[in-house]
Structure formats: C-alpha cells, structure tokens
Amino acid sequence: MEHTVKSYEAELSQLDQKISHMGGLVEQLLGNAFASLERRDPRLASEAIASDRAIDLMQKEIEELAISMIARRQPMAQDLRTIVSTLKVAGDLERIGDLAKNVAKRALAIAPETRPQSLILGLRHMTELATASLKNVLDAYMTRDDVKAMKVWNSDADLDALYNSVFRELLTYMMEDPRNIGLCTHLLFGAKNIERIGDHATNIAETVHYMVRGKPLEDDRPKGDKTSVTMIDTP
Amino acid sequence: MATALMDELRRFGRQIRLQPMLSGAVVAIAAFIVIAYLAAGFPAAIAGAIGAAAGVALVKFPASGPLDESVDGARHLPPMRRDPRVRPFRADAPWARMIDALPDPVIAVDRDHIVLHANRAALDIFPSMRIGAVIALASRSPELTETIDHVVQYQEPRSVRLHERMPVERRLDATVSSLENDGGDLSAIIIVLHDVSERERLAQMRADFIAHASHELRTPLAALRGFIETLQGAAKNDVVARERFLGIMSSEAQRMSRILDDLLSLARLEMRAHIVPTGHVDVNEVLSEVVESLEPIAAAVETTIQVDGPGDPCLVRGDRDEIVQVLVNILQNAIKYGRHGGAVTVRVSFADDERRQLRIAIADDGPGIAEAxxxxxxxxxYRVDEKSSREKGGTGLGLAIVKHILARHRGKLTISSALGVGSVFTVELPVDDRE
Incomplete structure (x- = not known):
C-alpha cells in the first residue's frame, strides 16, 4: 500500500499501525510455534521459523521511521516519549519472535519422538498464559490503557509459578527414565523461552506505563521464577 | 434516470456473480449497499421505488455523532491530546443499518483499517473492537491486515482464513471486498465473517479424544486384566480373594466409565467454547440444589457444608446445567480431599462495588495443596497424588471441565491454598445485566 505522508499525525499513526502489524505477526508465530511442538508438525515448524524474517524486517522499518521522525521533527514531551516507546516495544517484539522461533526449532528436533503427549500439557498451559499476556499488552499499547498494562505486569507471576512447576515435573521425568532426557531437555528450553516471552510482555507493559504516565514504573516486579535456585533431591 | 440506475445495479450484480468465492451474503450486502448508496443521492421517491423494485426496505440512517457510544467498548477511549487513530464516524453511510440487519458478522473499514461500522454479530465475536478505531483492536491477524491492504490496492475481493487464539480459539472465514462509489473511488472495505470453528474443532477433537481416552483407560484396563488372569489361575478357588478382587474390578470399571463420561463432556464443551451462553441462572437457587444433592456424600465422611450468601437472587448469564457442574465438581473435591469430619463453606458475594461480577468461594479445612x-x-x-486420586475415584478431569465451562462463560477460577490450613476455590461469573 502506498503511503503519502501527509503530516506528523499521520506518521505517528503509521508507527502505531506498524507496531500492530508486527504484533500480529509475533502472535501468529508464537501460536504456530507451539502448535508445531504439540502436534510434532515439522512443516508448520518450518513455516513458523521462516515467518520470523518478516518480523525482523518490520522492526527495521519501525526503527528507520522512528529515527527519521526524531531527526526531522525533533519531537518533545509526549511525542518524544511515544516515538522512543515504539522503538522499545519493537525491540521486545523482535525478541519474542526470536524466542518463539526457537520453540519451533525445538519442534523440529523432537518431531520424530513418540513419547507421551502428557509431557507437553504443562507447556500448553504456559503458552496459553503467555499468549494472553501478549495479546492484552498489545491491546493496552494500542489503546494507551495503563490499567490493562499493569494487569499484564502483575499477572507475570502466574506464568513464573507455572514455569517452576513445569521445571520440576520435567526434572522428575528425566530422573525416572534417562531415555526421557533428550526430549525433556528440549521441552525445558521451550518452557524457559515461553517464560521469557512473558518477561518481554511485562517490559512492554512498563513501556506503556511510561508512555501514558510520563514516568517510569518504580516498583520491582514480583519475581516468581525460582528455578535458578531449585534442586531436586536424587533418590 | 431510473433506467441508468438499474443498469448500474445489473452491472454490479454481474461483476459480483463473476466472483465465485463470494458468498450469498456478500451478494446481498453488495446489492443493499449499491441501492442504499445510490439512493442517498436521489430524492426519496426514487430511492423508495428502487428499494421496492429490489424487494428491499430502505432505512434512513441518521447522521450520527462523532462516535457511537452505545457500542460496547467505546466507553474507555484513551484521553489523548489528539488521536489520529480515532476518526469521526462518516455521516454519509446509509448502509450501516443494513449491515446491522444481516445475521453474519459484518465489519466495514476504510482504507486505513479504521472500523466504520460493525453489526452486533461482529461485536459479539470481537468485544474489544471499537467503531472509529483501527480494526487491529479486534484482530491483529497478519492475514487480515494483508488482505485488507490487497483489496484496497487492487479492489478485487479475496477470501482468507483467520485463526484467533484469544480469548477463545476460533477460526473464521473472512471475505473481504471493496465498495466503490459512482466515481469508482473506494468508499469502504466490507469484511463478511463466517465462523468455521466448529467444523475445524470436530476434527481436532476426535484426534485428542482418542489420544486421551486410550492413554487414560489403559491403567484401569491393565488392572482389570491382571485381576481376571489371577481369578482364572491362582485364585480360582479362593472365595475370599474372589470377593475382594471382584469389588476392586467393579470400582475400576466404574472409574473407566466416569473417565469416558468426563471426556465426553469435556469434548462437548470444547465444541461450544466459542458460543457465549444466553440463559439466566440464579446462583442461590442452583447452589441449594447442589448442596442438597451432595449431603449424602458429605455425611459419609462426616463433613458439614455451610452456605453463606446474600439471600436475594444472584442472576448470572449462563447455562444452568454447566453452572451446576462447576459447583458439583468443586464441592465434590472439597468433600473428597478435605479433612474427614471437616467443614466446607461456600460464600457468595459480589466481587466489586458495581456488582458486575459474582464471586463464589468454596473453602475446605483439609490438608491443603503444595504451591508447586x-x-x-x-x-x-494432572493429579497432585496419582494414588490418592485413583482411590477416591477421581478422573483427573473435574477441574479441567470447570475451567472450560468458566472460559465459555467469560468467568474465572482462582485457587489458593496453605498446607495444613485448607484450600479455597473461587469462581467469578459475570452478573446478568440484561433487562
């Protein structure tokens, strides 16, 4: 679609549209990546991996537009905050895309496995939470809804708690039967990626807060990820 | 002049018929729109005549204000100095009412993806959509974005399959077509949606059902076979063992049929996940019925059930049988996994001052559930303790069913627990605010 840039306003709204489009691509990538892992579908996994390119390109476009706006328009106050926020959000979305792509790569790696589906239920639950956070925070960004953004920010503790539980569960499976180790390691990294996606969603929530309120969030986010200090006793 | 108009209409009709992928609905809308659009520029008499000729009642669309506040979600527009994403509603859109009259979800957007109009069916599917704001608030699906851009550029209709994952998974067929005015300029992009979730889900469900059923039924089946072999061999003439084994076999068989029942009801719920329930349910009334039906089970473990509610009717929007199932499943768990001789309390209250959410908290004083x-x-x-769940006849599906029912009702479940103190399962349901 050809765009004749008419005004500053039009450029600002174009930035928003690009973020929204990029967000849509990332949401789709995350959905497809997990679906390919769950269904052991190498074709869908390859599709998901390939779609990350469009996200990277979109990030570049957003960066170029934002930087050229700063250079040409020399924005102040609210406008400057908006443009800088766009840059940050695009960065987080790009990272989410990479993490989701990594989940799809693991789907390729475990595609030949025929181990029980029940192992993946925890990851499915995590993906549901991460998908909801991503959608809600993008909605919050689009509508400049600080309250909604803060809800996402607070809800990340749920995803962390779930990750702790999945982490323990997968370790238990590995101890039960060493033949599970290969599969479970991939699932463990997959779970970690999804947990990180939640963290990036909270970053975006913080950016939305900054954009709307004009000052950064001061509290520390309640951290729930305890896996870095978790040990499971060997029997 | 009338002849020229009819020619125009016929030409448009021919164009549309040439597009085999367009559904009947699109043809109908296109016809509506052409008539309405043309009529807008002519004296009412001619307009009426054209309408009558085509068998269509023309509705005069009022020139509306800057934003249609009556539409859900339009209430919280962000306070912004200027918002290029929100634009006044076009006062010259006589076709809006006609879109309202169509049963399929229909959305009209402009070339910048701003929603000009959407009917009730479309707003039901996308509650976050707002008239006057970008359609991305409803769906950020890249396919939809790209298809709209394509249609804006080439003005030829296109169909696309959308896959929405939040708040419920949904697959939609979208037919996107352009609407031009006399001069050939683009007036709007019309998106007609068709929900195909059910069809898609049916295939997925069959696969899931077989995978889960075969996996979960294997354990009780193995137990049954083991006992049968023992009864045929070693314990053939042992009367005491036979009685005991038959008892275990009967309870295993019962568990198998419960698993099948639960799997079936879960499958049915998944089928309907995208349909919002329409009935009224009085939670107080349902609750007293449920508690009464569970008294015998509670009495067997000497547990008392106490209900503490606001007394006056608490209406929620929902399906009665499903709300009953939610309460039965949670209360049964509270009785089964609570303390022998303990107390189960049910508290009904409003979650907020505006009385929009009803909260039902079911607490036991049992051993509690570990945080992990x-x-x-x-x-x-998922079972906290595989052995204890099996002994108590659990299927591992009770809370999964609760979660599914609540998702369909746009409600939620929160669980809190402290070891040695007890667990609280809290259900929130939206209060029925319809008159």
Whole structure:
C-alpha cells in the first residue's frame, strides 16, 4: 500500500499501525510455534521459523521511521516519549519472535519422538498464559490503557509459578527414565523461552506505563521464577 | 434516470456473480449497499421505488455523532491530546443499518483499517473492537491486515482464513471486498465473517479424544486384566480373594466409565467454547440444589457444608446445567480431599462495588495443596497424588471441565491454598445485566 505522508499525525499513526502489524505477526508465530511442538508438525515448524524474517524486517522499518521522525521533527514531551516507546516495544517484539522461533526449532528436533503427549500439557498451559499476556499488552499499547498494562505486569507471576512447576515435573521425568532426557531437555528450553516471552510482555507493559504516565514504573516486579535456585533431591 | 440506475445495479450484480468465492451474503450486502448508496443521492421517491423494485426496505440512517457510544467498548477511549487513530464516524453511510440487519458478522473499514461500522454479530465475536478505531483492536491477524491492504490496492475481493487464539480459539472465514462509489473511488472495505470453528474443532477433537481416552483407560484396563488372569489361575478357588478382587474390578470399571463420561463432556464443551451462553441462572437457587444433592456424600465422611450468601437472587448469564457442574465438581473435591469430619463453606458475594461480577468461594479445612501444584490443577489428567486420586475415584478431569465451562462463560477460577490450613476455590461469573 502506498503511503503519502501527509503530516506528523499521520506518521505517528503509521508507527502505531506498524507496531500492530508486527504484533500480529509475533502472535501468529508464537501460536504456530507451539502448535508445531504439540502436534510434532515439522512443516508448520518450518513455516513458523521462516515467518520470523518478516518480523525482523518490520522492526527495521519501525526503527528507520522512528529515527527519521526524531531527526526531522525533533519531537518533545509526549511525542518524544511515544516515538522512543515504539522503538522499545519493537525491540521486545523482535525478541519474542526470536524466542518463539526457537520453540519451533525445538519442534523440529523432537518431531520424530513418540513419547507421551502428557509431557507437553504443562507447556500448553504456559503458552496459553503467555499468549494472553501478549495479546492484552498489545491491546493496552494500542489503546494507551495503563490499567490493562499493569494487569499484564502483575499477572507475570502466574506464568513464573507455572514455569517452576513445569521445571520440576520435567526434572522428575528425566530422573525416572534417562531415555526421557533428550526430549525433556528440549521441552525445558521451550518452557524457559515461553517464560521469557512473558518477561518481554511485562517490559512492554512498563513501556506503556511510561508512555501514558510520563514516568517510569518504580516498583520491582514480583519475581516468581525460582528455578535458578531449585534442586531436586536424587533418590 | 431510473433506467441508468438499474443498469448500474445489473452491472454490479454481474461483476459480483463473476466472483465465485463470494458468498450469498456478500451478494446481498453488495446489492443493499449499491441501492442504499445510490439512493442517498436521489430524492426519496426514487430511492423508495428502487428499494421496492429490489424487494428491499430502505432505512434512513441518521447522521450520527462523532462516535457511537452505545457500542460496547467505546466507553474507555484513551484521553489523548489528539488521536489520529480515532476518526469521526462518516455521516454519509446509509448502509450501516443494513449491515446491522444481516445475521453474519459484518465489519466495514476504510482504507486505513479504521472500523466504520460493525453489526452486533461482529461485536459479539470481537468485544474489544471499537467503531472509529483501527480494526487491529479486534484482530491483529497478519492475514487480515494483508488482505485488507490487497483489496484496497487492487479492489478485487479475496477470501482468507483467520485463526484467533484469544480469548477463545476460533477460526473464521473472512471475505473481504471493496465498495466503490459512482466515481469508482473506494468508499469502504466490507469484511463478511463466517465462523468455521466448529467444523475445524470436530476434527481436532476426535484426534485428542482418542489420544486421551486410550492413554487414560489403559491403567484401569491393565488392572482389570491382571485381576481376571489371577481369578482364572491362582485364585480360582479362593472365595475370599474372589470377593475382594471382584469389588476392586467393579470400582475400576466404574472409574473407566466416569473417565469416558468426563471426556465426553469435556469434548462437548470444547465444541461450544466459542458460543457465549444466553440463559439466566440464579446462583442461590442452583447452589441449594447442589448442596442438597451432595449431603449424602458429605455425611459419609462426616463433613458439614455451610452456605453463606446474600439471600436475594444472584442472576448470572449462563447455562444452568454447566453452572451446576462447576459447583458439583468443586464441592465434590472439597468433600473428597478435605479433612474427614471437616467443614466446607461456600460464600457468595459480589466481587466489586458495581456488582458486575459474582464471586463464589468454596473453602475446605483439609490438608491443603503444595504451591508447586496450584497452577497446574486445571490441566487435564494432572493429579497432585496419582494414588490418592485413583482411590477416591477421581478422573483427573473435574477441574479441567470447570475451567472450560468458566472460559465459555467469560468467568474465572482462582485457587489458593496453605498446607495444613485448607484450600479455597473461587469462581467469578459475570452478573446478568440484561433487562
């Protein structure tokens, strides 16, 4: 679609549209990546991996537009905050895309496995939470809804708690039967990626807060990820 | 002049018929729109005549204000100095009412993806959509974005399959076509949606059902076979063992049929996940019925059930049988996994001052659930203690069913627990605010 840039306003709204489009691509990538892992579908996994390119390109476009706006328009106050926020959000979305792509790569790696589906239920639950956070925070960004953004920010503790539980569960499976180790390691990294996606969603929530309120969030986010200090006793 | 108009209409009709992928609905709208659009520029008499000729009643669309505040979600527009994403509604759109009259979800957007109009069916599917704001608030699906851009550029209709994952998974067929005015300029992009979730889900469900059923039924089946072999061999003439084994076999068989029942009801719920329930349910009335039906089970473990509610009717929007199932499943768990001789309390209250959410908290004073398990409890076949669950006849599906029912009702379940103190399962349901 050809765009004749008419005004500053039009450029600002174009930035928003690009973020929204990029967000849509990332949401789709995350959905497809997990679906390919769950269904052991190498074709869908390859599709998901390939779609990350469009996200990277979109990030570049957003960066170029934002930087050229700063250079040409020399924005102040609210406008400057908006443009800088766009840059940050695009960065987080790009990272989410990479993490989701990594989940799809693991789907390729475990595609030949025929181990029980029940192992993946925890990851499915995590993906549901991460998908909801991503959608809600993008909605919050689009509508400049600080309250909604803060809800996402607070809800990340749920995803962390779930990750702790999945982490323990997968370790238990590995101890039960060493033949599970290969599969479970991939699932463990997959779970970690999804947990990180939640963290990036909270970053975006913080950016939305900054954009709307004009000052950064001061509290520390309640951290729930305890896996870095978790040990499971060997029997 | 009338002849020229009819020619125009016929030409448009021919064009549309040439597009085999367009559904009947699109043809109908296109016809509506052409008539309405043309009529807008002519004296009412001619307009009426054209309408009558085509068998269509023309509705005069009022020149509306800057934003249609009556539409859900339009209430919280962000306070912004200027918002290029929100634009006044076009006062010259006589076709808006006609879109309202169509049963399929229909959305009209402009070339910048701003929603000009959407009917009730479309707003039901996308509650976050707002008239006057970008359609991305409803769906950020890249396919939809790209298809709209394509249609804006080439003005030729296109169909696309959308896959929405939040708040419920949904697959939609969208037919996107352009609407031009006399001069050939683009007036709007019309998106007609058709929900195909059910069809898609049916295939997926069959696969899931077989995978889960075969996996979960294997354990009780193995137990049954083991006992049968023992009865045929070693314990052939042992009367005491026979009685005991038959008892275990009967309870295993019962568990198998319960698993099948639960799997079936879960499958049915998944089928309807995208349909919002329409009935009224009085929670107080349902609750007293449920408690009464569970008294015998509670009495067997000397547990008392106490209900503490606001007294006056608490209406929620929902399906009665499903609300009953939610309460039965949670209360049964509270009785089964609570303390022998303990107390189960049910508190009904409003979650907020505006009385928009009803809260039902079901608490036991049992041993509690370790923190690591809490976030996992609603996953199907997740069990805190495999052995104890089996002894108590659990299927591993009770809370998964609760979660599904609540998702369909746009409600939620929160679980909190402290070891040695007890667990609280809190259900929130939207209060029925319809008159």
């Amino acid at each position: 398990h809490l976030p996992r409890l609603t996953e199907r076949f």
